[in-house]
Amino acid sequence: MGDDAFLRVSWFLLVGFAVLSVLCFITLVLTRATKDRLEKRRAVRAATIRGHVFDLVMGEDAEVASAQSWLGATRGSRWNHVEQQLFAMLPKLKGDGRAVIIGVLLARGAEQHAVGLSRSRSAVRRCRGTYRLGMLGLGAHFELIVRLLADRKFLVRRVAVRALGNLGDPRAVRPLLVLGQHDNRLARDLVFALGRMGGGVAPELRRVLAEEIDSGEHLHLDPAAAVLGLLGDTDSVEILAAGLRSENPSFAGACAEALGRIGSPEAIPALVEALLDFRPNVRAAAAHALGAVGSSAALSNLIDVVDEEEPQVSRQAAQALLDLGPAARELLERSESAYAVEALALDKIRVGRR
């Protein structure tokens, strides 16, 4: 190949590369501009929808009527966005605003849509449908959500647990505890769901606990005890005190913790007895609970365990005494236990920081 031919090929390659570079640059600029425009359009649409949703929830009568008519006229993908925003708003609201949103959603067939989604083959859609059924709070779908507790996908089971919490039907107690038996990853969700049901769930929790304690505790009962404690259910002191004697150390500890939260002096004799339990976690939980109950009736029992063999028990007993006021503190100051000295020193640091 001569010099001319070589120059021609080089020239073509150079021009070709330059043209390609320009084309790439133009494509990138156009892509970016289109993306920006779409994002802006999306943001404007979201803001418009949000404005109408806020008017619907918090506006004056005329604004509510206008928002209802605007939302009622939306169709297709725009309605999907509206629906998403309305469902996203539901867990944050209570009162009239929440009722209005649910009314709009039900009028637009959200219930049937949610049922359809919860039966979808896609796990994501099943999650969405289950979440929506829970948010709408329709008791008619209780059985459907309970069946979803057995879904093969963990996320669907988790959403179903929370949805049952929103429904607030005490019949969910046993299915939820049965699920907790098989899947301890859901322990926190169970406590959340049972707690969300409120005080109305306490009688059923007490009934299930009594049945299980009588029949040898086949279920994982820690969440039930925890929720009774969180609810501050004074009627459950007796059954939780019985739970302190459970063979399952985790459940016995959960009962002690719950009794501490309830704070009823009626629990003191059972908690004092639990200070002598052979399992350290139960003794520690009992010591902590006695501090939380806040009665001076157990001072001598607590001072006895400040110097016991298990550090976790001694530390809890020392902390409990610190929580029990000046007389208990005096006992602690007279103690020669290293744990008493440690608790007093830590308390001094804490006070200094405040």
Add this chain to the structure above:
Amino acid sequence: MARIVIADDDADIRELVVFKLRHGGHDVVPVGDGAAAVEACTTEKPDLVILDVMMPGMSGLDAARALRQDSAMDGLPIIMLTARAQESDIEQGFEAGADDYIVKPFSPRELASRVSAVLARTR
């Protein structure tokens, strides 16, 4: 009309509160965390501050304590707006210096009434 600072890391809640309070004729300054709330209180000199408890960085409780320790903020009413509903949480809120405590989920109408009541009490 009052100037109100609202601190919440949840943009939806922030917007809800801003919408409701502006509707009621208040001047609202929204921020996303406790440190920004303390900063906004210093610069904006609000009549009231609404604080979420669980926020990234400085929590609402720490922000409330910081405001109570600042003599320039003497008498500034604080309302806690939080999902933490345990008795001990509420106790902690009041110990940190809150004047009122509202639990999420909340009713915007109730929030507006509580804001008016706290403002009427402290002005």
